[in-house]
Amino acid sequence: MFACLYAPGNSCLLVECAGYFSPLIEETSLDTVVFDIQGLRGIYGPPEQIAMEIQRRVGVAANLAIASNPDAAVHAAQGIRGVTILPPGHEAAVLAVLPSYLLGGSPEFARTLDLWGIRTFGEFAALPPLGVAARLGEEGAHMQQLARGAGHRQLRLRVDPLVFREHKELEDSVDLLEPLLFLLSSMLNELCERLRFYGRFTHEIRLRLELERASPHSVTIRLPVPMLDSKVLLKLLQLELNDKPPKAPIEKIELELISVEPRITQHGLFLPSSPEPEKLEITLARIRGMVGSANIGTAELLNTHRPDAFRLRPLALAKGSATSFHPKPAFRRFRPPCPAQVWCTDQGKPARIFSAKGGGSILAYAGPWRTSGDWWTGTVWNHQEWDVEVQSMGVSRIYQDCLQSQWYIDGNYD
């Protein structure tokens, strides 16, 4: 047995009401919901009693139909006001009065019925089946079955979006990290079990702590790879909370794990090993706690001529293809550049240098190279660079900032 609720503009209410009676729900359209009520006879009694319960529960004006198959229930609910119960074997008689456009189907099918002068389910159902099949094909035969209330199909079940969220209101506020971690541990275990049940992993942890007389404290940890180890997730939360503890006692905890497809990888037999993602993430979180999150990652060069232009990105454990390499003079930067005093010859060539890194006569030099850019922004630069060799400093790159007329040592060739 199937029940169908039809109420234009109330889809959420209909789904909620159907969910009260059955877990097997189909959202046929925005205003129509069909659900399986097979097992309710034992609880409520005959279909009339079930219909009364549903009507009472839905609370708004809605058409309700109960039939032995989903399509008959849908058509009856969409076409007949109030409560309709279609006794098994008598569906065709009840549906006969319904207008034929409720059948749906392709535009060609609807046009053909219109040309034939078919206006109701009953008229279409009365046509000889072989003739309908010969003229309208498979679609026509199927539609005639529906018009007779004899459709056979499974429900297209509504799948709830998977939400893995736990919340806990605390009777006494928690102001220490240890009891908080104890609570988080049990919540994480619960959530990870649920994730495991659905065959899912998580790639993001969202923690929201409601505080006593203070604005909520939120923590979001994005994982580089999907994980499902509650101990690892707890350790990451612990390191994050150690680094940025809440400012007031905690009254309520909300923890959510965003679910994703599991990570399936097949490592090459002859490829070098790489760090284990879970272990690495904890190590990186520990190092982040020491040096700061802005100081760890992989460097990515920016598409600009600005000196020392790069950004740090999180380490991704994806291997690239092998490349060739060539030994070249490397450069070591001084960050920030070291201010220097430079004495130049009459021709404007650097002759002596003095700085905190050392100084002396310049033995050899090459340059100058002028670079400038970003004049259209507030971070304009205009440099005149030289490579110089000084006995005590080695070979350095120095530059004169033409905007400030100040010399700096950029770094050493090493």
Add this chain to the structure above:
Amino acid sequence: MEGSSALLRHQIQSALGSRFEAVFLTEKKAAGETLPSMVGEIPRGALTEIAGSASSGRTSLLYSLLAAASSGQEFCALLDAENAFDPESAAAAGVRLSQVLWVRCGGNVEHALKAADMLAQGGGFGLVAIDIGDTPEKVVRHIPLAAWFRLRHAVENTKTTLIVLAQQIHAHSCSTLKIELSRKRTAWNGLLKGFETTARCTRNHHVQERSFTISR
């Protein structure tokens, strides 16, 4: 002397090898597991020190090792005590930046050593390098020998190459290979052409010297 010690080792191994397999296993494993470089093979599962003054070619050697490891699809970590790493010149030397984890320690050597220890303990990295090349000597001298022992122990029996780049040799007996670099000459031809460098490699009290050129 070398020949007689090898003969002695062979005799001991043939006599006791079947009974005490584990004693000889480490040595067997380490053989052949090295990283190629300009100055010869750098051992894996051991601590290697690169020392030299400014412009001695020590950073070029480090970048070539990073390039060798990262081009072989290994992950590397660089613990940069003084924030001296230049990604542009590293990329020009062939380093795959996406496979190099760069940790900027803002002048804190202790952080660099701790981070290196954590990464080495975690495993999976082909090369872990600690760059304390610009750290003042008086700070580096205060690093206790136990810290170097701990680092050496962390990479033992792994495939990780642990490199320490400094101005002088500090780890002493903890390092398997010591490479001391000195610049012989700087080549100019209107531009900086490159360096001629001498490397003095010490391994098991055997000293080898070799010269190489780093050119643009």
